[in-house]
Amino acid sequence: MSVGGGGNESESSATSSSKSSDTVPPFTEIQIIEVNRNNFSKIWPYLLVCIKSADFTAMDLELSGLGGPGLRSKDVQERYKSIREAAHTRSILSVGITTMKLIRKSEKRRSLRYETRIFNILTLSEKPFTIEPSALQFLAKHSFDFNRLIQSGVQFQGKNCPLRTLFHEFLGSSATLCLHNGFVDLAFLYKQMYDVDLPETLDEFVNNLSDLFPDDFLPIADSKYLAEYQTRYKSSYLEYVFRRTQGDNEIERQARRYHIEIDFSINENLSKSLKEATEIVDVRLPEGFPDHAIPIDLHIHVCKNFAYHGFCHARNTPKGCKMLHEVDAAIDLQRIKENKKAFKRKRRYNNVIAESVAEKTGTDEEAWNQAKFQKNLLTRDYREQKRNVLTGLHRAGVDAFMTAFAVVYQQRRTLMTDDSVDLKYLNRVPLSAKDQPLHIRRRMIPPKTTTDSEAVDGHSEAMKEINKQREYVKKNAVESIVKAVEVKSIEETVVVEVKEDEDSE
Numbered sequence: 001m002s003v004g005g006g007g008n009e010s011e012s013s014a015t016s017s018s019k020s021s022d023t024v025p026p027f028t029e030i031q032i033i034e035v036n037r038n039n040f041s042k043i044w045p046y047l048l049v050c051i052k053s054a055d056f057t058a059m060d061l062e063l064s065g066l067g068g069p070g071l072r073s074k075d076v077q078e079r080y081k082s083i084r085e086a087a088h089t090r091s092i093l094s095v096g097i098t099t100m101k102l103i104r105k106s107e108k109r110r111s112l113r114y115e116t117r118i119f120n121i122l123t124l125s126e127k128p129f130t131i132e133p134s135a136l137q138f139l140a141k142h143s144f145d146f147n148r149l150i151q152s153g154v155q156f157q158g159k160n161c162p163l164r165t166l167f168h169e170f171l172g173s174s175a176t177l178c179l180h181n182g183f184v185d186l187a188f189l190y191k192q193m194y195d196v197d198l199p200e201t202l203d204e205f206v207n208n209l210s211d212l213f214p215d216d217f218l219p220i221a222d223s224k225y226l227a228e229y230q231t232r233y234k235s236s237y238l239e240y241v242f243r244r245t246q247g248d249n250e251i252e253r254q255a256r257r258y259h260i261e262i263d264f265s266i267n268e269n270l271s272k273s274l275k276e277a278t279e280i281v282d283v284r285l286p287e288g289f290p291d292h293a294i295p296i297d298l299h300i301h302v303c304k305n306f307a308y309h310g311f312c313h314a315r316n317t318p319k320g321c322k323m324l325h326e327v328d329a330a331i332d333l334q335r336i337k338e339n340k341k342a343f344k345r346k347r348r349y350n351n352v353i354a355e356s357v358a359e360k361t362g363t364d365e366e367a368w369n370q371a372k373f374q375k376n377l378l379t380r381d382y383r384e385q386k387r388n389v390l391t392g393l394h395r396a397g398v399d400a401f402m403t404a405f406a407v408v409y410q411q412r413r414t415l416m417t418d419d420s421v422d423l424k425y426l427n428r429v430p431l432s433a434k435d436q437p438l439h440i441r442r443r444m445i446p447p448k449t450t451t452d453s454e455a456v457d458g459h460s461e462a463m464k465e466i467n468k469q470r471e472y473v474k475k476n477a478v479e480s481i482v483k484a485v486e487v488k489s490i491e492e493t494v495v496v497e498v499k500e501d502e503d504s505e
């Protein structure tokens, strides 16, 4: 930032808040705030404020297991039964939350800037629960610290359950809720945070979800669905989608097209406990991106299973797999493939990378190839370079951030023009090995024949309170718009007529 003449330079830059600066450098690290039993009372109010004021929220759950093979059944009803069983017996080990609030929108600079916060809540169930060996192996491999969870996990369930309070805070916010491959997450959120038993059938579950997440109040945007159905990336596992959108965003920024800016700057007045709870995770792109050197023999070393699916079963066999399991390498290869196609189609290909390649090298494929591949760089040297590996105790927080960023980036054009996510992509979560997503909207089902007249429908009871809360939020939002317009009209001495939207309910 520039400093006005005559002022004390160091003081001016230290006191300038990032909100006043015209540019925010591309993010190279993310800040995660851990919420645990010891700092809970201090950080909790701040977390609730962040949720309340966010335009986007994202959630990711670390679970003690996913249940049996029914999860992969061809029949979606069977899948639901299996997930339902898991959600009633397994537990949430940590909850990752990201909040993103739009603080600056500039058509001139083609950017949307979001103030971003990431929280990772360690949670320890008070009730006994099942933990699966495969989940233990997975968590241990990613350096999950079980001692820490047991010693400092926030205990939940019972009366005044904090996760229940948290979920109701989400339900009272009209933000867009981002999930990645959200079917399983939704079932666990419903049972363990909403604290209502899952209905017996998928139809009922979808209907209840459509009450909780209506299109016009707290709709769901699924980053995996967007990657598969909107952007049509070659792979759609979370780490791939995040690194790909992060890189594409940087290419867009350099080309002065629509892009996202992430602002982590913490207000100076924030408490010491918040700073102490913050962990920093390095997420920088390769040095020199997108013109970074790529080994000439990379394509023969990258494991295709990993590149496409995000995992490689052969790694867990005694024989192992000696190929490279590295998401950035997989993305580099994919970009090269797309660029080759782009050259063949001579710039008609509607693709972020293709456009920028064409801008830099015209349509001379050979010139581009020479610039891109380094004849002297081999994969064996590349393996030695320092790589970012996202592991550790705060994985759920990292995953929630990756999810939110991927949604906002993929929807940036609509956010720029309409201030909202494109309705045709909302409330749809992908179903693996199915052509159609699960669409969260009301389904026609025969009325329930209740055998036990005493049975209380937990969902209907809870919705009464939630709808009251939502009416209140909507009323306040309309009032604040009216106030803003009144102030403006007084300032401009013009009369503005304010029309309130008809209530659709």
Ligand SMILES: [Zn+2]
Residues within 6 Å of the ligand: 303, 304, 305, 306, 312, 314, 315, 321, 322, 323, 325
């Ligand atoms: Zn492999």
